[in-house]
Amino acid sequence: MFYRSHVLVCGGTGCTASQSNEIIKQFEKLLEDNNIENEVKVVKTGCFGLCEKGPIVVVYPEGATYSRVTPDDVKEIVSEHLVKGRIVKRLLLGEKEAEDVSKALEDVGFFKRQHRIALRNCGVINPENIEEYIAREGYLALGKVLTEMSPAQVIDIIKKSGLRGRGGGGFPTGLKWEFASKPQADQKYVCCNADEGDPGAFMDRSILEGDPHSVIEAMAIAGYAIGADKGFIYVRAEYPIAVTRLNIALKQAKEYGLLGRNIFGTDFSFDIEIRLGAGAFVCGEETALMTSVEGKRGEPRPRPPFPANKGLWQKPTILNNVETYANIPAIILNGPEWFSGIGTEKSKGTKVFAIGGKINNTGLVEIPMGTTLREVIYDIGGGIPNEKKFKAAQTGGPSGGCIPADKIDTPIDYDNLTELGSMMGSGGLIVMDEDNCMVDIAKFFLDFTVDESCGKCPPCRIGTKRMYEILEKITEGRGEDGDIEKLELLAKNIKASALCGLGQTAPNPILSTLRYFRDEYEAHIYEKRCPAGVCKALLRYVIDEDKCKGCSLCARKCPVNAISGELRKPYHIDQSICIKCGACMETCKFGAISKV
Amino acid sequence: MKSLAELKAIREKALKEINLRDNADKIRVVVGMATCGIAAGARPVMNAFVEELNKRNIKNVNVLMTGCVGACRLEPMAEVIDARGEKTTYVKLDADKARKIVVEHLVNGRPVIEYTIGETERE
Numbered sequence: 001m002f003y004r005s006h007v008l009v010c011g012g013t014g015c016t017a018s019q020s021n022e023i024i025k026q027f028e029k030l031l032e033d034n035n036i037e038n039e040v041k042v043v044k045t046g047c048f049g050l051c052e053k054g055p056i057v058v059v060y061p062e063g064a065t066y067s068r069v070t071p072d073d074v075k076e077i078v079s080e081h082l083v084k085g086r087i088v089k090r091l092l093l094g095e096k097e098a099e100d101v102s103k104a105l106e107d108v109g110f111f112k113r114q115h116r117i118a119l120r121n122c123g124v125i126n127p128e129n130i131e132e133y134i135a136r137e138g139y140l141a142l143g144k145v146l147t148e149m150s151p152a153q154v155i156d157i158i159k160k161s162g163l164r165g166r167g168g169g170g171f172p173t174g175l176k177w178e179f180a181s182k183p184q185a186d187q188k189y190v191c192c193n194a195d196e197g198d199p200g201a202f203m204d205r206s207i208l209e210g211d212p213h214s215v216i217e218a219m220a221i222a223g224y225a226i227g228a229d230k231g232f233i234y235v236r237a238e239y240p241i242a243v244t245r246l247n248i249a250l251k252q253a254k255e256y257g258l259l260g261r262n263i264f265g266t267d268f269s270f271d272i273e274i275r276l277g278a279g280a281f282v283c284g285e286e287t288a289l290m291t292s293v294e295g296k297r298g299e300p301r302p303r304p305p306f307p308a309n310k311g312l313w314q315k316p317t318i319l320n321n322v323e324t325y326a327n328i329p330a331i332i333l334n335g336p337e338w339f340s341g342i343g344t345e346k347s348k349g350t351k352v353f354a355i356g357g358k359i360n361n362t363g364l365v366e367i368p369m370g371t372t373l374r375e376v377i378y379d380i381g382g383g384i385p386n387e388k389k390f391k392a393a394q395t396g397g398p399s400g401g402c403i404p405a406d407k408i409d410t411p412i413d414y415d416n417l418t419e420l421g422s423m424m425g426s427g428g429l430i431v432m433d434e435d436n437c438m439v440d441i442a443k444f445f446l447d448f449t450v451d452e453s454c455g456k457c458p459p460c461r462i463g464t465k466r467m468y469e470i471l472e473k474i475t476e477g478r479g480e481d482g483d484i485e486k487l488e489l490l491a492k493n494i495k496a497s498a499l500c501g502l503g504q505t506a507p508n509p510i511l512s513t514l515r516y517f518r519d520e521y522e523a524h525i526y527e528k529r530c531p532a533g534v535c536k537a538l539l540r541y542v543i544d545e546d547k548c549k550g551c552s553l554c555a556r557k558c559p560v561n562a563i564s565g566e567l568r569k570p571y572h573i574d575q576s577i578c579i580k581c582g583a584c585m586e587t588c589k590f591g592a593i594s595k596v
Numbered sequence: 597m598k599s600l601a602e603l604k605a606i607r608e609k610a611l612k613e614i615n616l617r618d619n620a621d622k623i624r625v626v627v628g629m630a631t632c633g634i635a636a637g638a639r640p641v642m643n644a645f646v647e648e649l650n651k652r653n654i655k656n657v658n659v660l661m662t663g664c665v666g667a668c669r670l671e672p673m674a675e676v677i678d679a680r681g682e683k684t685t686y687v688k689l690d691a692d693k694a695r696k697i698v699v700e701h702l703v704n705g706r707p708v709i710e711y712t713i714g715e716t717e718r719e
Contacts (some may be wrong), residue, residue, distance in 0.1 A: 003646070039642075060616050061617075084661065085660065086663050135607055140607070258597050265597075
C-alpha cells in the first residue's frame with residue numbers, strides 16, 4: 001500500500017506524558033471516519049528534541065510542524081490539512097501567525113544551529129520498525145565492518161575519529177577498545193551504560209526511545225573490534241518506554257539475523273541482553289554497574305584492575321555510554337576524517353545536551369563541540385523567560401559545576417569546561433537566572449549525592465553528609481565564620497580519598513559555586529541575607545506603609561493569619577507567624593509588599 | 597542476514613516507504629483538494645498519482661494538496677512544478693489521465709499538452 005502522506009507523532013517520554021498516545025488514536029479514528037486511512041499513515045517516532053513545545057506532530061510531504069497539539073486539535077488537522085490540503089496555521093511551530101509558509105523542521109531556529117549525528121534518526125523514523133532504520137543506512141556500518149575490515153582497522157578508525165566518551169569522563173573511545181582488544185581471553189563482553197542518573201538529563205533515554213538500533217548496531221561493531229560475542233545493556237527500569245523499544249529492537253534484530261550466529265555470513269556471532277537497574281545513581285559508575293549486572297549489590301570497587309582487563313565476571317570488558325555508541329555507525333560510514341572535522345582541537349564531533357531550568361525551549365539539542373554557551377542559550381534555547389538576567393549554567397549534574405555569566409562566550413568542549421571547574425558530564429545543562437540562589441543550588445546537588453552515596457567508603461558516606469549539614473546551616477541563617485573554610489577542607493579531602501567517581505566529584509558543585517559566587521556564601525553567613533531571595537529563613541516580607549492602601553486583601557489571603565491591620569490604614573506582617581509563602585506579595589495590587 | 601546484498605535489498609524497499617519524509621529539490625505535483633475539487637473527483641486523481649509514482653519507483657516527486665485556485669469549473673486540477681519552478685497546469689483530470697501524466701510528463705519529461713489548461717480552454 002502506498003501512502004500520500006505521513007503523520008509523524010512524537011512518542012518520546014515528554015510527549016507521551018502530554019497525551020501523544022491519545023493523539024495517535026484520535027488520528028487513526030478520524031482518518032477512518034474520513035475514509036482516508038489508506039492514504040495517510042500515522043507513525044509514532046522518537047523525541048524531536050523540542051520537548052517544551054510538545055506534543056509535536058509533523059505532516060509529510062509538506063513537512064508542516066505542529067506544536068502543542070492536543071487530541072482536540074486533531075480534528076482540525078485531519079479535516080483541514082489531510083482532507084483539504086490547508087495547513088492549520090495556528091498550530092504551526094513558533095512561526096508568526098501572519099507567516100504563510102509551513103517551515104521544514106530544519107529551518108526552525110531551534111534546529112537550524114544543531115548538527116545531528118547521535119540524534120540523526122530521532123523524530124525521523126519509527127523506532128519500532130527496523131526497516132525504517134535500515135532505510136536510513138542502518139546496519140550498513142556493521143555489514144561494512146564485518147565484510148571489509150579487520151578488528152584492528154575498526155579500532156584504528158575510532159581512534160582517528162577522536163571520539164571521546166559521552167558519559168562524562170571523556171576518555172578516548174578508540175583507546176578503550178584497543179585496551180580491551182589486547183588481552184587473550186575465552187570470553188569478553190561489551191556493555192552499554194544506559195543508567196542515566198543526572199537530575200535533568202535525558203539524552204540517553206531519548207536515543208534509546210527514538211533510535212534503539214543505532215546502539216545495538218554499534219555494540220555489535222564494538223564486539224567485533226575487541227573479540228566479544230556477548231553484550232549487556234544496563235538500563236534503568238524507570239525508563240519503561242526505552243526498555244519496551246529496546247526489547248522490540250532486539251527481537252527484530254534477531255529476526256533479521258543482525259544479531260545471533262554468523263552475522264552477514266561471517267564467523268562473527270553476537271548477542272545482547274538487557275539488564276534493568278533499580279535507579280541507583282552509583283550504578284552509573286562503571287565498576288558498580290558491572291557488579292550490578294553480575295547480580296550483586298551495586299557497589300564500586302577500586303581500580304585497577306580496569307574493566308579492559310578484568311570487568312564483568314573478571315573478563316575483559318568495555319563499557320560505553322549510549323550516546324557514544326550512537327555516534328559509531330556514522331563514523332564508520334562517513335570516515336574518521338569527517339567526524340574529526342567537526343568540533344574543536346581536542347573535542348571532536350557533537351554533544352547532545354538536555355537543556356532545562358530557566359530557559360524558553362526546554363528540550364534536547366545536539367551541537368558541534370565548540371559552540372558557545374551563549375549560542376546554546378539564546379539562539380537555540382530561545383533565551384530566558386520573562387527577560388530575566390542569565391546568572392549561570394550548571395553542567396555535569398551532581399558531579400559538575402557552574403559556568404558564570406561572564407564566561408558565557410566560552411566554546412563548550414571537554415577541556416574548557418574542566419578548566420572552568422565544571423565538566424561536560426553526560427549532558428545535562430541547567431540554566432539559572434538572577435532568582436536562583438547559588439548556595440541553595442549547591443545544597444540541592446549535595447542533597448542528591450547524600451541520598452545516592454552507596455555507603456561503601458566513609459569519605460563519601462560521612463563527608464558528603466557533613467558538607468550538606470554545613471550548607472543547611474548556612475541557608476537557615478545559622479552560618480558562622482569558618483564555615484566556608486571547613487567546606488573547602490572537607491571538599492579537598494573527599495575528592496582525594498573517595499573510592500569512586502561519585503564521591504570524588506561530589507564536592508564539585510560546592511567548589512565551583514564557591515569559586516564564582518563566594519560573595520553569596522558570605523552574604524548568607526555574615527549579613528544573614530540571601531541576595532536572590534530564595535532562602536526562606538533569611539528573608540522577610542514587609543509592607544511599605546506609604547504604598548499600602550489598607551484594602552485587607554493580603555490579610556485575607558494569608559494562610560496563617562500573620563497579617564493584621566485596620567481597613568484603609570497600613571497593614572502589618574507579624575514576622576513570628578509568617579511562613580514566607582509569598583501569597584501576600586502575589587495578591588497585592590499596589591506593589592506594597594516586598595522581600596528583603 | 598547472510599550478505600550485504602540482502603541488507604541493501606531491504607534498504608531499497610524500506611527507502612520507498614520513508615522517501616516521502618524528504619522534501620529537498622523535488623518535483624511537486626499539487627492537486628486541488630478544495631470542496632470543488634473533491635466534489636469533481638480530485639481524490640481518485642491524487643491517489644492515482646501516488647500509486648503510479650510508487651509503482652514506477654519514482655523518488656523525486658512529491659504529491660501535495662492545495663486549496664481552490666478559483667477555476668472551479670475546470671476541476672479536478674493538478675499542477676506539476678519542476679525543480680526550476682516551471683509550472684504546467686492540468687485540468688479536468690481523472691485517474692487515467694493522472695497515470696498518463698506520470699508516464700509522459702514525470703518519467704519521460706514530455707508534458708501532456710492535450711490535458712493542459714491552455715489546450716482545454718481553446719476548445
